[in-house]
Amino acid sequence: EPEVTQTPSHQVTQMGQEVILRCVPISNHLYFYWYRQILGQKVEFLVSFYNNEISEKSEIFDDQFSVERPDGSNFTLKIRSTKLEDSAMYFCASNPGTSYEQYFGPGTRLTVT
Amino acid sequence: AQSVSQHNHHVILSEAASLELGCNYSYGGTVNLFWYVQYPGQHLQLLLKYFSGDPLVKGIKGFEAEFIKSKFSFNLRKPSVQWSDTAEYFCAVKGDTGFQKLVFGTGTRLLVSP
Numbered sequence: 001e002p003e004v005t006q007t008p009s010h011q012v013t014q015m016g017q018e019v020i021l022r023c024v025p026i027s028n029h030l031y032f033y034w035y036r037q038i039l040g041q042k043v044e045f046l047v048s049f050y051n052n053e054i055s056e057k058s059e060i061f062d063d064q065f066s067v068e069r070p071d072g073s074n075f076t077l078k079i080r081s082t083k084l085e086d087s088a089m090y091f092c093a094s095n096p097g098t099s100y101e102q103y104f105g106p107g108t109r110l111t112v113t
Numbered sequence: 114a115q116s117v118s119q120h121n122h123h124v125i126l127s128e129a130a131s132l133e134l135g136c137n138y139s140y141g142g143t144v145n146l147f148w149y150v151q152y153p154g155q156h157l158q159l160l161l162k163y164f165s166g167d168p169l170v171k172g173i174k175g176f177e178a179e180f181i182k183s184k185f186s187f188n189l190r191k192p193s194v195q196w197s198d199t200a201e202y203f204c205a206v207k208g209d210t211g212f213q214k215l216v217f218g219t220g221t222r223l224l225v226s227p
Contacts, residue, residue, distance in 0.1 A: 004156075031212045043157075043203060045214035056214060091157065095212050100145050100164065102215060104157035 002026045004105035006092050012111045013082055021077045021108045023092030030097035032075045034067065036060075036088040037107075043091065049075065082112045115140045117204050119218035126194050126225050134189040134221050136178075136204035143209040146187040148178055151220075152200045160202070163187065164209070174198070196227045 005024045013019050025032050034046040047057040049067055066078045075094075079086055089109050093102040116139045126132060138144065148160040161172025168180040178189045187204060201222050205215040 033214065035215075035217075042219040043205075043215075043217040045216065048212070048214055050212070055212075058214075097212065100207065100212065101147075101159055101162060103159075104149075106156040 004092055004094055004103050006090075006105040006108050008108060009106065010109045010111070012113065015084055015112055016081050019079050019082055019110065021079075021090050021092075021110070023075045023077070023105055024073055025075055025092065025094030026096070026103055027073075028096065029094035029103070031055075031095035031102075032067075032069070033093040033095070033102060034077045035091045035093065035104075037091065038085075038088040046077070046090075079110075082110075084112050086110060087112045115206055115208070115216040117206050117216055117218035119202075119204055119221050121221045122219065124221055124223045126223070128196055128225055128227055129193050130225075132189070132191040132194045132198070132223070134202055134204075134223075136187045136189065136218060137185050138187065138204075138206045138216075139185065140206060140208065144206050145209050146178075146180060147205040147207075147215065148172065148176070148187075148189050149203045149205060149217075150200045151203065157203065160189070194223075194225050196225050199223060199225045 007022045032049040037043045047061045048055045089107045091107045092105040118137045120135045146163040149157045163170045163180045171177045201220045203220045204218040207213045
């Protein structure tokens with residue numbers, strides 16, 4: 001069964017560094033999402049992406065964040081200058097556009113030191 | 114604004130016990146409702162969903178949930194839990210128009226002792 005994949009599984013970075021989190025959504029899916037979960041807190045929506053543009057973003061998704069679908073298969077989340085409070089599990093999800101179910105990847109645990 | 118409340122943060126049950134996890138939502142319109150499960154070390158998986166129709170929905174692994182519109186609730190149930198049900202359970206809601214974001218509850222960590 002096709003799955004959403006994410007790399008790396010764990011990323012450690014220093015404050016102020018740029019990180020890129022990578023996701024490969026399920027092939028032929030049309031809608032893409034990033035969520036994050038700070039340890040002990042709820043899963044929070046960051047951004048949704050459709051037709052090569054952002055369709056919705058949360059107040060968390062400020063100018064430090066950007067998303068890209070550079071080659072038709074990868075979907076990336078970039079954090080330009082990481083802060084300690086960016087430490088979280090980041091989940092990618094995709095949706096086929098024929099139902100409302102979102103399919104989640106295994107997550108990338110980002111640790112900012 | 115949409116919000117989801119899960120009142121039980123940690124639940125401990127013995128095998129064969131019955132399970133009910135509460136979920137209440139706040140949203141000013143028609144909603145789609147979901148329960149996701151996250152087994153240790155694994156990704157979020159869909160257990161079941163409600164879009165419309167019969168308010169009692171059945172999902173995978175013997176789980177079911179009942180949508181009660183008047184109570185803004187979507188509680189998850191299972192008559193007899195197994196050790197393998199140990200996981201974290203998340204209730205989520207989205208508006209019923211388009212492919213919008215999911216709004217999640219805080220999750221309930223279930224531990225089933227053998």
